[in-house]
Amino acid sequence: MSEMRESRQENFTPAYTKLSSSELKLRSREAFGLLSPCRLCPRQCRKQRLKGERGICQAGPVPEVSSFNLHFGEEPALSGWKGSGTIFFTHCNLRCVFCQNYPISHLGHGNETDAQGIAEMMLELQDDGAHNINLV
Template identity: 60%
Template sequence: MAVERLKEFISPCRLCPRNCLAERSKGDVGYCRVTDKPMVSSFGPHFGEEPVLVGWGGSGTIFFTGCNLGCVFCQNYQISHLMEGDYITVEELSEIMLYLQKRGCHNINLVTPTHQVTQIFEAVEIAKTKGLNVPIVYNCGGYESVEVLREIRGLVDIYMPDIKTFSYEFSKKYLVVPDYPDVVREAVIEMFNQVGHLKVNEYGIAEKGVMIRHLVMPNWTNDSLEILNWIADNLGRETYVNIMDQYYPYYRACDFPEICRRITEEEYSVVYNYAKKLKLRLAV
């Protein structure tokens, strides 16, 4: 069973590329500051996601506490960095998934799942024995272990990674991890090899595939263009991409003057129009 194999990764912890080796089954925590139990901040139907996820019933989001990245501009910093949330049992997590399906959500959207993969997919397996049948969305920051991704092959229907940067300077300074560009490239290729391009049903609701998010950052448009070129060259122009304009200098962003502002209309237009020029499949 995949879950039994995943338990081998959690203690000492090798679930993410940090490989911090925390003995989480003994109550220790690593960089993510979570033990081997599920820790959840909130859950419910979400209507602020991409239209192909939201439909008319909403995306069934579950926000997991903690994170394996240290983004200084995190918009969910209360959850990811300040650790707002509560420990629950795996059985309770499975019931949350079933509740969201019963509410009419089109999918189960796992927000920041990387560091809780073992707990999450144990809950998924339990929920499936009780009738869970909507797509599972893996909504992550892109800093993923390829080895772990291979263990969950077949358990994830839709991968939705952020590709935050291809710059080593950016990743070290703002994400607090030096090797993000190398890791995210390998991880996204693995995700794509598992599920391919995004497929939607006759109602326009996503069923399977890769959806990529990229947040345009102030003063970093050249980085964005490099990412778009890589997507087109390595995944193909049918790749579903959401180019996001909602950057706001949350959390500690204003410790860094160069990112202590919203992006300009021109910055966003440069990136969005370049994506259109590449004929990528853009979120609408």
């Protein structure tokens, strides 16, 4: 079984590496366009985050990351045998009363991180053997 896993790992090519730089730039512009007025989540608060307005999530114009690591606390289908590459963002829009990540998701305990920083986190997790990237 482990030989089959290793074979799949060796033959695996992340899908993003198949995108042209022009396609990546287009997707980046489209995603940034959802920021103001904010339409990033189903709440569609339409706050002008680039002008300092904040909606229910209290997120500003720059993502905030609390931590990132290989995470083994999910179902085996997600964690695999080397872990899920998890990036924990602050300011969740769900506001669940019994949230297990309350200090992170509700109180905003994190550091502002630009797209380059998040990309570097993803690449580090990939280099560490993460089977996927899990944005929490």
